[in-house]
Amino acid sequence: MADLEIDFECEVAAKYELIPATGGRISKNPSEELRDIPENHWPFFLGRIVPIGKTKSRHVSAEKLGNAVRTLVAGLEGKTEPFHVIVLKIVHDLGAPHPRRGASFPNSWHRLAKKLRLMFEGRHISLDDYERPVEFKWPHPAAQEVESILRVHLVPDKHNKPVLALRPENLFDALTLVAARMVATGTTFNICENCKTPFLSGGSRGRNKRRGDARFCGDRCRYEFHNRRKARQGD
Secondary structure, rough: OOOOOOEEEEEEEEEEEEEEOOOHHHHHHHHHHHHHHHHHHHHHHHHHHEEEEEEEEEEEHHHHHHHHHHHHHHHHHOOOOOOOHHHHHHHHHHHOOOOOOOOHHHHHHHHHHHHHHHHHHHHEEEEOOOOOOEEOOOOOOOHOOOOOOOEEEEOOOOOOOOOEEEEEOOOOHHHHHHHHHHHHHHOOOEEEEOOOOOOOOOOOOEEEOOOOOOOOOOOHHHHHHHHHHHHHHHH
């Protein structure tokens, strides 16, 4: 897909603010969505992120979108920092998923992160006629569907030559498209053997080129794991 570009621009404000949800909104929210979220994080997880000041249109590279995908998948379980903090950082960097609506919601990002993780795991979960979850695994047709709305464009390269490009409708679609391309180019889902944090590795794009069979999310975890094992062997 070297000759196929992702042509995406988003509206980014100079600043964003996270407004916590009230008790009424928290009580109305489905309990299963909050199951893995610490109770003291609920107001922020169900809050809304609003732009402050005017927004500017900014072109976003596929590499930057890919980094956001990695951050969302790794941060899904909130092991390193609260999920709403992760989302706020991404929104500051990339903007809101639906600029016309103004606000962005961390719990909507959480649903997206779950969807992306399932893609990397080769799984798809849908509800049957009785609202019961049913899981499908790759290569079942249900696990092949990405569900992203895309428009096809011809855009100029640096020599004004036409290049075929896919233009997502919004930021969530752009992240889904980039994640699908990452899967197709060999990026895999892993769990760090040291800290048990999910992470993505492998693939042919971007600067993050850890091997697809990587055992650790980074050098620090690799050193800690091997040093701890050496210490046990020395006892």
